[in-house]
Amino acid sequence: MKRFLTITALLSAPLWAHASGLDALENFVKTAKTGRADFTQVVTAPARDGQAARSKTSSGTFEFSRPNRFRFVYKKPFEQVIVADGQMLWMHDVDLNQVTQRKQAAVLGSTPAALIASAPDLATLRKEFNLEAAGEKDGVQWVQATPKAKEGQLHSMKVGFRGNDLAVLEIQDSFGQRSVLTFTKMEMNAAVPAESFHFKPPPNTDVSRQ
Numbered sequence: 001m002k003r004f005l006t007i008t009a010l011l012s013a014p015l016w017a018h019a020s021g022l023d024a025l026e027n028f029v030k031t032a033k034t035g036r037a038d039f040t041q042v043v044t045a046p047a048r049d050g051q052a053a054r055s056k057t058s059s060g061t062f063e064f065s066r067p068n069r070f071r072f073v074y075k076k077p078f079e080q081v082i083v084a085d086g087q088m089l090w091m092h093d094v095d096l097n098q099v100t101q102r103k104q105a106a107v108l109g110s111t112p113a114a115l116i117a118s119a120p121d122l123a124t125l126r127k128e129f130n131l132e133a134a135g136e137k138d139g140v141q142w143v144q145a146t147p148k149a150k151e152g153q154l155h156s157m158k159v160g161f162r163g164n165d166l167a168v169l170e171i172q173d174s175f176g177q178r179s180v181l182t183f184t185k186m187e188m189n190a191a192v193p194a195e196s197f198h199f200k201p202p203p204n205t206d207v208s209r210q
Contacts, residue, residue: 021133021143024161036063037186046176069197083199090199099201
């Protein structure tokens with residue numbers, strides 16, 4: 001399921017920022033119970049074998065509800081749906097008519113997606129990540145987050161806040177791939193229906209359980 005490479009970076013990394021980036025991050029994890037936004041994701045593969053770096057852009061919508069639930073709907077250029085329902089992570093490639101089901105706890109671990117949906121405070125985050133305030137640029141306050149575990153795909157991440165709203169995730173993986181998710185129209189503590197985090201494979205879909 002090569003098209004899910006666009007979400008791989010998101011599922012292999014951490015976090016956020018405000019007044020001092022760390023203050024905004026702590027405020028976010030303590031007070032953001034639900035949320036929804038539009039997003040644009042740019043994934044840039046490193047230059048290799050004499051070829052220039054290549055970028056791919058996708059866009060869609062994002063919702064989350066604590067604890068442990070989120071939904072990404074990729075609308076362009078290919079339709080994909082990623083749902084964490086609290087127990088399982090579902091990845092649906094609409095064009096290929098394929099669904100992958102995996103146990104959520106085994107997949108997410110110390111990742112940005114898990115942090116958005118579940119981390120209750122900075123103390124919990126510091127068990128998994130080294131966190132540093134990374135200053136302000138263009139109205140966005142930043143936090144640098146580096147995972148303490150070295151065996152994962154995530155190399156590092158920066159999380160940016162505009163005011164109290166999550167604005168940007170910049171993720172660098174251990175293969176040199178960079179993924180930048182920019183969030184717009186963020187609505188914190190919005191009324192997000194529980195049905196958003198339910199997923200049932202469509203009829204006649206090829207389902208792979210891992």
